[in-house]
Amino acid sequence: MKIIIEELKVIMNIGVRDDERSHPQEILINLECELDFSKAILSDKINHTVNYKDIYKEIMEFCKINSPRLLEKLGGDLIQHLFSKFSID
Numbered sequence: 001m002k003i004i005i006e007e008l009k010v011i012m013n014i015g016v017r018d019d020e021r022s023h024p025q026e027i028l029i030n031l032e033c034e035l036d037f038s039k040a041i042l043s044d045k046i047n048h049t050v051n052y053k054d055i056y057k058e059i060m061e062f063c064k065i066n067s068p069r070l071l072e073k074l075g076g077d078l079i080q081h082l083f084s085k086f087s088i089d
Contacts, residue, residue, distance in 0.1 A: 001037045005055065005059075007029075008028065008031070010059065010063040011025070012025065012066070013067040014068060014070075031059070031082075033082075050087065055086065058082060058086075059082075062081050
């Protein structure tokens with residue numbers, strides 16, 4: 001089973017050149033996470049799953065405090081951060 005977040009709009013400073021970094025830019029984030037929902041299915045308890053809202057908040061906060069030059073860097077660092085916060089496979 002998956003959690004899918006599509007076209008999450010984030011405003012952040014990103015870019016290689018100074019003129020790119022001087023003004024926040026809107027980027028769109030798409031995320032697909034495979035999760036084991038078997039415990040949540042059996043228990044019907046929120047603590048046995050990952051709340052979409054928590055993932056959303058974590059992405060927004062991460063993008064607020066980070067300012068990479070490359071989208072590839074943002075993607076890699078964001079994935080590592082989410083793996084460390086949530087049980088995502």
